[in-house]
Amino acid sequence: MKHLRFIAVIAAIVLCASWQARAADVKVIANSSVAATSVSAGDIKDVFLLDKDSLGGSHVDPVLSKGGAAHEAFLKEYLGKNDAALQAFYRSLVFTGKASMPKSLASDAEVVAYVAKTKGAVGYVSSGASTEGVKTLQVK
């Protein structure tokens, strides 16, 4: 019985640690004009699926990475869609006139540079990327 409890506790710790590790793979960043300093996972999903266009009262526009580990981790962690499904989703809106295609950039450095200079921009980069000139949003 004691062994079972021990195994259950270890399993819970491992699960929790692996979840945190996935979440920690990506940093969500924003232009300094964005008033919010922290966001919920639901807010991130709403912003990137174009359901929501403001955070903390500031207008925001999502910025995507074209691929890479941070992009894959972000899609899995926050949007629950693979890249093909996300592109199809955006195109269904663009070709009916309901939204514009979010900006998509090739590297973390490009995302950081674009977010730093663009009012209301919100993006994501890998956890090790330099985020000079942008604010990192804490995910609640």
Added chain:
Amino acid sequence: MKQIIGRLMAGGMLAALALSMTLHAQEFKLGSRTVQVHGFASQGYAYSNENNFLTMNTSHGSPAFTEGALNVSMAVTDKFRVGGQGYTRKIGSLDDFRPSLDWAYGDYKFASWFGVRGGKVKTVLGLYNDTQDMTFLYTWALLPQGVYPVDLRTTYIAHTGGDAYGRVSLKKAGKLEYTLYAGVRSFDNREGYYYYSAGGGFPISTIKGRMIGADLKWFPVKGLTLGASGADLTAHRTGFLGKTPYTFDSNPNRPLAGYANYARGKWEGSFEYRYVNNYEDISFGGATPIHEDKCTRNWFAAASYRITPKLQAGFYHSSTNVEAPTIPTNTASNHIYDEVVAARYDVNSHWDVKAEGHFMDGYGDGRQTQGFYKQWNPQGLKPTTNLLMLRATFKF
């Protein structure tokens, strides 16, 4: 002359599309705002063993399956968007590259729970009505024709009028999205209504109508969409049977749809049931109208699986059943059942190619617009049709 101008405009549009493709110029600045340009071009090939399908000479193999669109849009302010899309196609004798304004409207979003659109707006009905021509969104080369017939695209895809729309959070119960709309319908004299009327000896001189409708989508859990749509449509047709004038009214024509879509991992499944009740009155030379109630029960069930990041495979069953007292009970003429196997390969983010086999049983009622027309099958319709469909699409 009109035809020449139309072809020149279509040519111009396709040239602009080709130029955009070459340049990959997808956006430019207008003042401080960004204008985006997107488009697609698609080419298909259809080959059938028996009946000719969708006004193409498919029994000999037909490449007459081309369509393309080009759109421009911009956010004028954070709340107000404007845009428009031109569209052209030639599918057999459907449309013949005549360019059309697919949609063009202004959209003001007061908040996520309430916005309005005005102009020519894509009509939300069922899972895919407003996106039915965006072949690049789907595994399939042809969407289930029982519910989304290619030959009635113009008739259902947009209305000139307005929408009210929004999305509300239900907390733990997910989200709810609504669309309410009203407007004037569009018709095209190179599409299904005209061809089936001409095939039945009732060529249409004029046709007009309106549509009012609503759609409700519920997103209860991740990956799942459940929805219901309903519309009240009218169509008032005039023409001549020989030298006798006639009027033919569908008043109303009421499609009701219930649908579901579920995507999880590499799997996606969808289902839609469409019931259409049609109250028809036809009058010759001003005489008392002859009345007929007709209904169609159409549905499809589809499943697809992403085998690799680039390759998808899928299957669907599409079913069309026509019911009316005057429709023959001949088993081939009151239904079309279509079993479809499909594969899609994404060459890159801009190109995809598809191959699809259709195994159709029945050809539907001669007075319905479901792909098989008397004019393109003068030898008479056979009870079954196998069709191979190939398609390549570029989008940006």
